[in-house]
Amino acid sequence: MAEPKKAKGPLTIYDVASRAGVSIASVSRVLNGQGTPRAETRERVMRAVRELSFVPDGAARALSNGLKEVVGVVFRRGGETLFEGEDESFLFIDVINRGIEVGAQRHGFDLLISSVGFNDDNVAARIGALAGKADGLILHDRMLSAVGIARLADMVPVVTLAGSPTPASINVRCDNESGIRALVRHLAIDHGYKNLGYVSGRSDSPDNRTRSRAFETEAAAAGADIDTGPAWQGNYSAAGGANVVASLLDAGRKLPRAILCANDQTALGVMHELAQRGRQVPRDVAVTGFDDVPVARHMHPPLTTVRQPMQELGAIAFEVLYTRISAGGGNPDTVLPVEFIVRESCGCRSAGAKEKT
Amino acid sequence: MAEPKKAKGPLTIYDVASRAGVSIASVSRVLNGQGTPRAETRERVMRAVRELSFVPDGAARALSNGLKEVVGVVFRRGGETLFEGEDESFLFIDVINRGIEVGAQRHGFDLLISSVGFNDDNVAARIGALAGKADGLILHDRMLSAVGIARLADMVPVVTLAGSPTPASINVRCDNESGIRALVRHLAIDHGYKNLGYVSGRSDSPDNRTRSRAFETEAAAAGADIDTGPAWQGNYSAAGGANVVASLLDAGRKLPRAILCANDQTALGVMHELAQRGRQVPRDVAVTGFDDVPVARHMHPPLTTVRQPMQELGAIAFEVLYTRISAGGGNPDTVLPVEFIVRESCGCRSAGAKEKT
DNA sequence: CGCTTACCGGTAAGCGCTTACCGGACCCTA
DNA sequence: TAGGGTCCGGTAAGCGCTTACCGGTAAGCG
Secondary structure, three states: OOOOOOOOOOOOHHHHHHHHOOOHHHHHHHHHOOOOOOHHHHHHHHHHHHHHOOOOOHHHHHHHHOOOOEEEEEEEOOOOOOOOOOOHHHHHHHHHHHHHHHHHHHOOOEEEEEEEOOOOOOHHHHHHHHHHHOOEEEEOOOOOOHHHHHHHHOOOOEEEEOOOOOOOOEEEEEOHHHHHHHHHHHHHHHOOOOEEEEEOOOOOOHHHHHHHHHHHHHHHHOOOEEEOOHHHOOOOOHHHHHHHHHHHHHOOOOOOOEEEEOOHHHHHHHHHHHHHOOOOOOOOOEEEOOEOOHHHHHOOOOOEEEEOOHHHHHHHHHHHHHHHHHHOOOOOEEEEOOEEEOOOOOOOOOOOOEEEO | OOOOOOOOOOOOHHHHHHHHOOOHHHHHHHHHOOOOOOHHHHHHHHHHHHHHOOOOOHHHHHHHHOOOOEEEEEEEOOOOOOOOOOOHHHHHHHHHHHHHHHHHHHOOOEEEEEEEOOOOOOHHHHHHHHHHHOOEEEEOOOOOOHHHHHHHHOOOOEEEEOOOOOOOOEEEEEOHHHHHHHHHHHHHHHOOOOEEEEEOOOOOOHHHHHHHHHHHHHHHHHOOEEEOOHHHOOOOOHHHHHHHHHHHHHOOOOOOOEEEEOOHHHHHHHHHHHHHOOOOOOOOOEEEOOEOOHHHHHOOOOOEEEEOOHHHHHHHHHHHHHHHHHHOOOOOEEEEOOEEEOOOOOOOOOOOOEEEO
16 A cells, blocks of 8 residues: 555556566466466465456457457347337347346356447448457347358357358257247147138248248148238238238238237237227137247237247357357257247137147 | 468458558558558558458457447346336336447447346456456446445446446436426425325435435425335335335325335336225325336326436436546536426326426 | 658557466475 | 476567558659
8 A cells, every 4th residue: 555546547467566576477377367376476466456456458358368258249229119018029139138148147258239220321330340349249130131141250250040040150049930830730720720820020031931931831731721922921010010900901801710920029019900900819810929028928818929038049149159259160050949838819718828849 | 352261360450461462550541541541552451351351350459549449338137027017127227228329339339238137246346347348337226336336436437327426436317306396396286285105216226315305305395294214115116116005004004195106117016006905096196106117108097207318318428438538527427307297197187298397 | 953841651669468488496306 | 415306487479450650752842
């Protein structure tokens, strides 16, 4: 406690070293637990560090050992928040991010986040800048085109969520096929609904394509008729779902006995519009979602859906990325199991029932 | 397009320089728009950069010019999610973070986030590590004790949200006094309620102390009686609010004519419990919140509350921090105006009415 | 036509840290 | 007491970038 404070210029390892009366190498060794410093040396260094409340500069560390301990996470910020309850959509993203964070913290990494608006122009530039500040990137759904991802992936390790792998990037997703299969079978076989419709998500989403294809396959396998066509195109938002129902009805088309939705948001909109038009769910038409967002259980009636293990998805995404960063390799196409959640919008009465898929 | 790709070792400015046939200094100058490179030089460099899709290393840059272009943001992750709708609480945080991000992007900064669980032990250590990776820190409410903040603040610029300034740190908050004043006057004067209660937030929250004190002052000024005491201690959660009502009623105490709550979450719990106990809002007892979270308008009845400009708060917080980082100084105690939102839980009928405070 | 002035762009010195390498001190053995 | 082996810990070389400084070339001027 010689002087109260030196020149205010941020402290460096040299300040600590001179205060402890050792060399900077020793300070570094103590701080990183390398080598075998004598107990007394360690003690002296620790005391100096404590007294000065020194924290080593991350940039210098990163430069020196080639590891920033930072993952970049990029996602879309909602731009079409209209419907009541719609805010939930980014809760969804948030849960995944939390999962990433949990995984990251296990390895001393932090999350560098960057959200992108729907009409931001310089997305690629922004992501590029992020790439420079991180050891690897995790991209949420639909952030970049396949070639954009590929380009990015050969400057920095990249993991995409709910997309599809490219030669250089890794993808982590949920088992959409199983989820849709469970839904279709439950509706077509358990309930015996012979006519199904599928309100799709954004057409550029790999998840949506997978679900859509699985829907057709499984419906055929279960011997159910399906309603299709451009009128069934949604966009993952509640408004999109409501719109599909509205235009179907306005065109005088007959609704199928059950409607599967690309995600819970869409189901929310579909059910809302159905209620507006005086149709009862599930009596007149059954509705199902996908995702199991928190509101799903509080809808009227509670939504039958498929739960994706979001938080785990985030954690796994980090883990895969971490492997790639530190060792290279890693499974380029990781698929996580989903869980079929039966509630009441399908026509069932009991709550609570669950089935693993 | 000589060779398809060199050794996979991440590219450096040297690779770009040699490909463009110039020195690294020129590359750097072109990339940063410094000096006056000849048009042809610029062109050569840009082409090389594009062909290699080079992105300069953030750590090296940071080390070299003493600016990481990263702000650390620390917040608490909910650990007591129990009540329906409670998830909203971190939506609140998210909106602020969005605001920070918006401010940050204007200056090319990114957000390094770190959430802390309610029973994480090594909080200070984690925040310290963050500090090393960022140019400055923004701490959400109740992250660290005053001395913890002070210690942190002399290693890196710190802005706290809804706290109070310390000699070295800056604080940004909303004008709680005006908000409470508007609420109290509306209830006591406009509605003529002569007896008020205040369900407080966590006792260690500066915002709560301010609101609590303002409540007492304003109630006295408006000539209303107040109910106080330890039974009125809440904790910002819906469960806390419900608990206050429950224990008051269980103890056979008479409820005041109107109950102000420390935040909307609390009001949610209070109204829920009131409904459980068969009390009607606002007929039997009026209830008000604070924050104006999204659900507030969808409660039954819609909640009269005070809106805090969350996103703006985040943006301002960044701006103040940025000033401190780049120039030093900056107003250490920034106060943002709030907006009084009249809905129905206070006893008013009309929706929509608003008053600036 | 020779010298000054401007303008570019290259060379090299750090930024704060990690770590390979090496030399000094000490202990053990003969 | 001398030689060899062990430990510790210091010295210095980078990590990839920015930028001060300076030398070379070309243009401007008398």
